[in-house]
Structure formats: C-alpha cells, structure tokens
Amino acid sequence: MIDVHSHVLPEIDDGSQSLQMSLAMLQMSKEQGVEVMFLTPHFYASENDPETFLHRRAKAARILQEQMNANPSMYPKCILGAEVHYYRGIGHTKAMDLLRMGNSRYILLEPPFRRWTESFLEDVRLLRDEQNLKIIIAHIERYFDQDSSLLQELLQEPEVYIQSNAECFLSLLKRHKPLKMVKNGHIDFLGSDCHNLQKRRPNLAEGRSIIQGKIGPDSLRQIDRNSAQLVEAAKAPKRDSI
Ligand SMILES: [Fe+2]
Structure with missing residues (x-):
C-alpha cells in the first residue's frame, strides 16, 4: 500500500505536533500495510517562500529519520x-519545480476552496505545459460543489491526476x-491525508477495504499501479535540468 498524502512530519504544519506523534502515525500506517508514505506538509506561498519551506521540511x-533509523522495520519508507x-499565478512560478514529490515530476496541488474560475484551470495547464509538471489534484471530494463544467474539464485534462482521501469512503453520506x-x-x-492519531488518523486500509467491498477486489489495481509508478519516479536519480 502506498499513501500519497500525509501530514506526518513533526511541527511543520497543522499535522503532527510532536516527534512522538509522528512516529506513532508512521507505526499505525505500517501496521495497516502501508509500505511507502509521501510526507506532504502544507505549502502556503503567503507564509513561506519555497526555499524557507524546504529548509524547515529538511530539518x-x-x-x-534519525528516530526511524533506530527501528526501520517499524515504519513505512x-x-x-x-x-x-x-x-x-502559480502557473508562472518557476519555483514550483522545487516542491515535487521526491525526484518525480509530480506535484500535489490543493485547489482553491473559493469558487473556481477558468483562471484556476489555466494555471494548472501552465504548470503542466510550461513547467513540465504532472499535477495531482488533492482530495477531489472536497470540490464536488464547484462548477460542474470546470470540474469535468479538470477531470479530462491530460497529465492531470486525481487523488481522493480514504476518509470519504468511510462516510455513508459522502x-x-x-x-x-x-x-x-x-x-x-x-491518500490518508492523516494529521494526527484521532480524528484525522492514518486510515488508508479502512478506506481501501470499503472500496474493495463495494466495487470488487480488482477496483484498486490501477490505483496501485499508478502509485507504484509514482514511487519509482520519486526514487529515480535526479535529472539535471536541460
Ligand atoms: Fe492534506
């Protein structure tokens, strides 16, 4: 299992508030069968420039990692x-290249919560076409009340990928x-989009089991293939920019 969205890094955003919490979240994920986890803290351009963010993230x-090294088998990679x-204007920001998932060309993009306009889609296309990035749209279920024609356009864009949180499959209503x-x-x-050990805990396995129970054991095959490809791309040696 691969979790592509989490807030496990300690004390960097509204996710894990301590090193102990981070380790417990990782252990909980591993016990569910998560082998690889993407650590995706929030990046808000209004709060940090990318370099400052990367510095805080690296720290x-x-x-x-130092703590995980003591017992690596207890935690996902x-x-x-x-x-x-x-x-x-994000589409014109060259520094987005710094915020990719590992060494892959993918970035996880959180769309606006206010009403979408055509300029959101234009920025997404610019990120893809001018910066050669593959866009993963985070937790699509939060945007079902957006303009349905813009949502459809987004779903049909090439090289734009869609991520969903496990949590929405646990809700009978959603x-x-x-x-x-x-x-x-x-x-x-x-992704689990886990933030803590309670309300927003690691729950990828629970979400997956609902999906498999409702629409069959093969329903996750393509998602697992995509996730494995993302991990391979993320681990690939860094290419020098042209
Ligand atoms: Fe998130």
Missing part, C-alpha cells in the same frame, strides 16, 4: 513532497460519488 525530516496550496469515480477510473491515487 523536520532529519529529526524524524518515506518520500518527501508537499501539498501546494493554489494561488493565482462515499457514493467517490466510489462511482473509482469505478469509472477517475481516481488515480489514494
């Missing part, structure tokens, strides 16, 4: 990433639409 990761919050999307092949990645 948190170093502290965590971790790959650094970011959950990049959208802002207008699961219908995301299950339909999994069935139709519109969900490319799953």
Whole structure:
C-alpha cells in the first residue's frame, strides 16, 4: 500500500505536533500495510517562500529519520513532497519545480476552496505545459460543489491526476460519488491525508477495504499501479535540468 498524502512530519504544519506523534502515525500506517508514505506538509506561498519551506521540511525530516533509523522495520519508507496550496499565478512560478514529490515530476496541488474560475484551470495547464509538471489534484471530494463544467474539464485534462482521501469512503453520506469515480477510473491515487492519531488518523486500509467491498477486489489495481509508478519516479536519480 502506498499513501500519497500525509501530514506526518513533526511541527511543520497543522499535522503532527510532536516527534512522538509522528512516529506513532508512521507505526499505525505500517501496521495497516502501508509500505511507502509521501510526507506532504502544507505549502502556503503567503507564509513561506519555497526555499524557507524546504529548509524547515529538511530539518523536520532529519529529526524524524534519525528516530526511524533506530527501528526501520517499524515504519513505512518515506518520500518527501508537499501539498501546494493554489494561488493565482502559480502557473508562472518557476519555483514550483522545487516542491515535487521526491525526484518525480509530480506535484500535489490543493485547489482553491473559493469558487473556481477558468483562471484556476489555466494555471494548472501552465504548470503542466510550461513547467513540465504532472499535477495531482488533492482530495477531489472536497470540490464536488464547484462548477460542474470546470470540474469535468479538470477531470479530462491530460497529465492531470486525481487523488481522493480514504476518509470519504468511510462516510455513508459522502462515499457514493467517490466510489462511482473509482469505478469509472477517475481516481488515480489514494491518500490518508492523516494529521494526527484521532480524528484525522492514518486510515488508508479502512478506506481501501470499503472500496474493495463495494466495487470488487480488482477496483484498486490501477490505483496501485499508478502509485507504484509514482514511487519509482520519486526514487529515480535526479535529472539535471536541460
Ligand atoms: Fe492534506
């Protein structure tokens, strides 16, 4: 199992608030069968420039890794990433290249919560076409009330991928639409988006088992293939930019 979205790094965002909490979250994930976890702290351009963010992220990761090294078999392998919050003009920001998932070309993009406009889609296309990035749209289920034609346009964009949180499959009220999307092949990645050990705990296995129970054991095959490819790309040696 691969978790592509988590807030496990200690004291860097509204996720884990301590090293102990981070280790417990990782252990909980490993016990569920998570082998690889992308650590994707929130990046808000209004709070940090990318270099400052990367510096803070590296520091948190170093502290965590030191502890994990004492008992590596208790924890998933971790790959650094970011959950990049959208802002207008992001498509022109060259520094987005610094916020990729490991060494891959993928970035995890958190769309705006206010009403989407065509400029959001234009920025997504710019990130893809001018910066050669592959865009993973975070927790699509939070945007079902957005303009349906813009949502459809986004779903159909090439090199734009869709991530869903395990949590929405656990809710009887919320699961219908995301299950339909999994069935139709519109969900490319799953994540726990875990923030702590209680309300937003690691729950990828629970979400997956609902999906498998509702739409069959093969329903996760393509998602698992995509996730494995993402891990391979993230681990690939860094290419020099052209
Ligand atoms: Fe998140």
